[in-house]
Amino acid sequence: MHEQTIAELKRGLSSGAFSSEELTRHYLERIERLDDTYKSYITVTKEAALAQARAADAARAGGDAAPLCGIPIAHKDIFCTRGVRTSCGSKMLDNFVPPYSATAVEKLEQAGCVMLGKTNMDEFAMGSSNENSYYGEVKNPWHIDSVPGGSSGGSAACVAAQLAAAATGTDTGGSIRQPASHCGITGIKPTYGRVSRWGMVAFASSLDQGGVLARNAEDAALVLQQMAGFDNRDSTSIDRPVEDYCQNLHAGIEGTVVGVPGEYFGEGLDSAVGAAVEAAIEQFEALGARIKAIHLPHTRLAVPAYYIIAPAECSANLSRFDGVRYGYRCSDPQDLDDLYKRSRGEGFGEEVKRRILVGTYALSAGYYDAYYSQAQKVRRLIKQDFVDAFSDVDVIAGPVAPSPAFRFGAKSRDPVAMYLEDIYTVPVSLAGLPGLSLPCGLAAGKPVGLQLIGNYFDEARLLNMAHRFQQATDHHRQRAAGID
Amino acid sequence: MEWETVIGLEIHIQLSTRSKMFSGASIAFGAPPNTQASAVDLAMPGTLPVANERAFHHAVMFGLAVEAEIASTSVFERKNYFYPDLPKGYQTTQLQQPIVGRGHIDIQLADGSTRRVRIHHAHLEEDAGKSLHEDFHGMSGIDLNRAGTPLIEVVTEPDMRSAGEAVACARKLHAIATSLGICDGDMSQGSMRFDVNVSVRRQGQRQLGTRTETKNLNSFRFIEEAIALEVERQIELLEDGGEVVQETRLYNGETKTARPMRSKEEANDYRYFPCPDLLPVVLDQDYIDAIARELPELPDARRRRFAEQYQLSDYDAGILSGDAATAAFFEQVAATCKDPKQAANWVMGELTARLNTAELAIADSPISAPQLAGMIARLQDGSISSKMAKQVFEAMWNGEGDADTVIEKRGLRQVSDSAELEAMVDDVIARSAKQVDNYRSADPAKRPKMLGYFVGQIMKASKGQANPQAVNKILQKKLTPRD
Structure with missing residues (x-):
């Protein structure tokens, strides 16, 4: 059962081949048996999952099956789940049980999904390797000594290891696309404002966007369809109807103009990764798309700008974790300053502290103009690059990450090397555009992801292109060795 | 410096x-x-x-x-x-x-x-x-x-x-x-x-x-x-x-x-x-x-209107129009008792003083605008004297009901009936031959001052209920030497 896609599971459930309870038990059993190795889950909600599954079966028996009725999925532990610990991968929130659920969680619950548990992640979504989790590093199912990518590394690994049918994730600078790429699965970060941020613990509010990690584009479409939509609790949510992502999945892509930015194939790109991505682009040409070379001239400024804007926002967003109302509090505080300093000093990990410091510095009197204002100007230039490009092309294609999954510890001593992991994903986040990562081959036995970047609210086109590609190829069906 | x-x-x-x-x-x-x-x-x-x-x-x-x-x-x-x-x-x-x-x-x-x-x-x-x-x-x-x-x-x-x-x-x-x-x-x-x-x-x-x-x-x-x-x-x-x-x-x-x-x-x-x-x-x-179309009257405009409509001094108009609640209270009192000057005096004077002492906002005044207006009306029609009004005010402040109730309960009726008053005046004049003689033989310019004695006697006799203005009039009439 665990090998089936959501589309297949839907058919199996509705034909009565198996029940949601059976399916859920099967997944729970796999998690119990295999996840000690991968550490993709922080919390497994066994009893609640079985109760939800039974409720789904009852609803189906009563002729009231919601679109994803009985499908077992996992949520990144950044999404608040009522009554279930939401740690955000941090010691700071190790004891935090929210009394409310994120809108995305609620919507998927209403769509009938069963929640298996909460997935591991870099602390507060800060990281590209999942080495920054308070709950330990997640292993890449393809290569146990390598990182799964981050920050949604738990979600990517649990889908790749078939420990959930799909998982939610969040992407601030590449946190869905890059782990999807490293774990050989399909991930989509929609347009900023498409999925509500209510109940999603904030890292960098102007960049954070929820999305899906799944086995293939069709599954991603099925889940995103239920997650997306306007939410009046999020002022940055956009009031615009959600397209039917599944309806056009099979449509032909003849004549679609695919832009290939030269800047995404320069120095620093692993040659095997480049070859796999170029082969994928040729595959699109074979499917009838027209390929066009384009330029995104400000690409090289994206990572520096991102590492000002995201830390600046996070420095304020994480101020609420002060040991006063919830979360970690140091023992026996002597006075208010001591309470703040030790609660935050002991509750946050190194990377989180680094970014808070960087952000605080960038916003400080005398530095604001040189850093924050300048970064915002760069952000506008990067956005303009894309706006210009999309006047000529329908979609942009390139690599997700410069190299395949690296070994644990390979970059953790060099933050800048780690930050350059995001070089192709960060521009898309700064522009607020939708981006999709899909497997397009292997490099040294590790998965390579192709990134498709769409115009605003053009998720349906990205999913359609990815689906057509997956109909014609079998990269997405490759399994890591040892995943039975 | x-x-x-x-x-x-x-x-x-x-x-x-x-x-x-x-x-x-x-x-x-x-x-x-x-x-x-x-x-x-x-x-x-x-x-x-x-x-x-x-x-x-x-x-x-x-x-x-x-x-x-x-x-x-x-x-x-x-x-x-x-x-x-x-x-x-x-x-x-x-x-x-x-x-x-x-x-x-x-x-x-x-x-x-x-x-x-x-x-x-x-x-x-x-x-x-x-x-x-x-x-x-x-x-x-x-x-x-x-x-x-x-x-x-x-x-x-x-x-x-x-x-x-x-x-x-x-x-x-x-x-x-x-x-x-x-x-x-x-x-x-x-x-x-x-x-x-x-x-x-x-x-x-x-x-x-x-x-x-x-x-x-x-x-x-x-x-x-x-x-x-x-x-x-x-x-x-x-x-x-x-x-x-x-x-x-x-x-x-x-x-x-x-x-x-x-x-x-x-x-x-x-x-x-x-x-x-x-x-x-x-x-x-x-x-x-x-929003501009629904803006209510602002203090400056209200001040000008109060001065004109109620014939108030600029100072009084300024004080009464300053605070929206006070302005509304005053306008209600003035409209009900139809005596804006008295309404202004009572709101700015006694009421404000009491509210300040009690640290109360006018919205929480124990005396409502209709109650105050009712009292002023009784003052105007001569039913009570200014001195009685202070008592009525006090009673209303303490929650004893509106002016008429207090007046009734305390028997605070002011005697303005001329026949009744004339009888009292006659009685006092009869008992005060010496003072009457002094009055009548005095320089007319000094007489108004001397009238006080007689008024006092009558107020005493009437237990404070005689209308002083009416008493004054009758006294002047009766005491003036008939040449």
Whole structure:
């Protein structure tokens, strides 16, 4: 059962081949048996999952099956789940049980999904390797000594290891696309404002966007369809109807103009990764798309700008974790300053502290103009690059990450090397555009992801292109060795 | 050496919306601690702010009332600092693009002239919670009911030159806000709080002196006292060859002393930046025009109308029109008793004095406007004397019912019936042959003074119930020598 896609599971459930309870038990059993190795889950909600599954079966028996009725999925532990610990991968929130659920969680619950548990992640979504989790590093199912990518590394690994049918994730600078790429699965970060941020613990509010990690584009479409939509609790949510992502999945892509930015194939790109991505682009040409070379001239400024804007926002967003109302509090505080300093000093990990410091510095009197204002100007230039490009092309294609999954510890001593992991994903986040990562081959036995970047609210086109590609190829069906 | 005082004000006005600036929680005062704090107000992880449209509406009203520019685009920013009653670790406020731009108000000075005070800008922001330092065994309690309450902060230019002018400005802003209905004006509950920026300079000097800011004054009296104290301190310091240090000070209204809170060097770097959770708010002209059309009468217009319609002195009109609740009370009394002058006297006099003593707002007056009007009507038709009116007022204040009930119950009827009075007068005249002779033989110019004796006798005989005016008339008639 665990090998089936959501589309297949839907058919199996509705034909009565198996029940949601059976399916859920099967997944729970796999998690119990295999996840000690991968550490993709922080919390497994066994009893609640079985109760939800039974409720789904009852609803189906009563002729009231919601679109994803009985499908077992996992949520990144950044999404608040009522009554279930939401740690955000941090010691700071190790004891935090929210009394409310994120809108995305609620919507998927209403769509009938069963929640298996909460997935591991870099602390507060800060990281590209999942080495920054308070709950330990997640292993890449393809290569146990390598990182799964981050920050949604738990979600990517649990889908790749078939420990959930799909998982939610969040992407601030590449946190869905890059782990999807490293774990050989399909991930989509929609347009900023498409999925509500209510109940999603904030890292960098102007960049954070929820999305899906799944086995293939069709599954991603099925889940995103239920997650997306306007939410009046999020002022940055956009009031615009959600397209039917599944309806056009099979449509032909003849004549679609695919832009290939030269800047995404320069120095620093692993040659095997480049070859796999170029082969994928040729595959699109074979499917009838027209390929066009384009330029995104400000690409090289994206990572520096991102590492000002995201830390600046996070420095304020994480101020609420002060040991006063919830979360970690140091023992026996002597006075208010001591309470703040030790609660935050002991509750946050190194990377989180680094970014808070960087952000605080960038916003400080005398530095604001040189850093924050300048970064915002760069952000506008990067956005303009894309706006210009999309006047000529329908979609942009390139690599997700410069190299395949690296070994644990390979970059953790060099933050800048780690930050350059995001070089192709960060521009898309700064522009607020939708981006999709899909497997397009292997490099040294590790998965390579192709990134498709769409115009605003053009998720349906990205999913359609990815689906057509997956109909014609079998990269997405490759399994890591040892995943039975 | 002559010194000139320069004062600017910052005023926090709590807006009377139903819910908070960025959450749906109620802002009603006085609820048990932390019962009006939602997940947003507690800054729980993942919660997000949604701006309250009514707060914008109220801010626009204020802007229009002070003839200010209304910004078509306003932007919320985060002001970062750590404090336990600031749950998010930042206050959401406006800095670079506030909703209300430059405006002005006119204040009436004691000498009858008018001074224009320029408004630098007014911005929307959220209030913090409260730290409670008593009853927690050396620890502090945090009440977040107030956290997130919508405020507008009004910043004036340093256009005031005395404590009196600052108080007049404060009163005017209070009058405008209450007249607009955007604030309940209850200063004892913190609905309006004032920060005063004070500096002094030598008369004729152009450059401003170093200023200090005294924060969180919540009564007009405290504003006056705090400024007087600070001016005196600064002058003394400068005359002794010292320097004023730029600092924030706290005034204690009980001990009438002030102390420094923090100096400029200790000031926080607030690291303002635009709040990414809230998009810039764009107001279209139609929205602003619609609010302009529904603006209620403002204090200046009301003052002019009162002076004209009720034939009041400029001074009386100013006092009665200043505060919306007082104005409404007065107008109701005047309309009911049909004697605006008396209505004005009673509202400004006895009633205001009693309310002040009892520290009550006019809205909480134990005597209602119809009750006061009823009493004035009895005074007018001669049923009671002014002296009796004071008794009736007292009884009504104590909740003994309206004027007629009190008059009836206490037998306070004034005797104005001429036959009854004539009999009394005759009786007194008959008993006072000597005084009558003196009166009649006196210089006519001295007679009115001598009348007092007879009036007194009659008031005594009537147990105070005789109508003195009527008695006077009858006495004059009867005592005047018939030549």
